[in-house]
Amino acid sequence: MLEGVDNQMRVAQEEIFGPVLSVIPFDDADDAVKKANDIPYGLASGIWSKDVKKAHAVARRLQAGTVWINAYNFYDAGMPFGGYKASGFGRDLGPESLREYTQVKSVWVSIE
């Protein structure tokens, strides 16, 4: 656990892919959103708050394919999962994923 990390430091910007946590302080919701989004990636995010309005408002402003509110790391076959920005495109799971594996044919039948 690395505390007091500046969001611009390499440990805060690059994926380590191991149990290494950067802890970053913020001042208010605007500052939290700014720091949360100030990264090339946009896969997932978490919000912890008892204030329903704030939690939903922040959820809309996060550039991430998944937002967990008062939870983290939940998945279901029925809920789409995938990235914004450099975390990719297209979606696994949920009804959305079926678009990834199908194509549409338009058929015109003259009836006059």
Added chain:
Amino acid sequence: MPDTLAPVRAGKLIIDGHAVDAASGRTYTTVNPATEEPICSVAQAGPEDVDRAVRAARAAFEPWSRMKPADRQRILWRIGDLVLEHADELGRLETLDNGKPIFESRQIDVPMVANCFHYFSGWATKLAGETLPVNPAFFTYTLREPLGVVGAIIPWNFPMIMVGWKCAPALAAGNCVIVKPAELTPLTAIRIGELALEAGLPPGVLNILPGQGSVAGQAMVQHPGIDKITFTGSTEVGKHLMKSAADTLKKITLELGGKSPNIVFADADLDAALRGATTGIFYGKGEVCAAGSRLLVERSIYDEFVAKLAERSKKILPSDPLDPKTRLGALVSEAQMNKVLG
């Protein structure tokens, strides 16, 4: 001896419904990262094997995509059931191969794979086009059709979950699939490939090709007989894949890296947030694309929260992944460990 304790059989390729050796005869050894002991030998697919799998998948595509959706649904549901019936065996294989705690493999990953096959089996009978009355002189409608052959290139952090995520929707929609599991963790994908055949999936519909990304994976991306690549892995490999896929105009889906923010406001239930911050980074040893690896904490509670989190983290120590009480396992390989340690 219960099957969960049986020695692990050598891994083969699954092509056209058969367990086969690589055309080149090549094999490699997959290793238990917790002990660094070999688990078993695995056939290593090369371009010729990709070609064989594509031919099998293309031949299987027409009958599979024209099968009555209710029959496809029944087979996919049965795969989900067989995954649950083999939960102990699959959980142990995953933990041996990947190093993640057996608690995660058995209680989270296995049910998720079954969840995928059960959920998407239902879609087989519900995919539909639309009637779009644009002109009275015409009857106009759309058909929603499968793509053909899908190549799924999957990572080592969720080897069996990714088989469920990628294959279940692709198969439900009537595609055939070629899976290339990560070289480090091929065993559960091979086993699920066998269970799918047992469930009645026709030969060639699902083929499994363990091998190297730069060889078998690259051959799949370049093969004109594959219509789509779905990839989960690093951003770096994703960029390379996107460029390579341009030559055959393949459709692609990329699920890449992350550095996800986990935001704790001062008005949060702090005990719940502590638990969330902990599982956010320690689940799957942090080798999780969605890991909450950037913890943002509101300044007014920062010192208190960080102190409590440090206290909590100290109690989470890596131990034997096969022990059901273990919550932090072994990183997937020595190379990955060195990378994490910087």
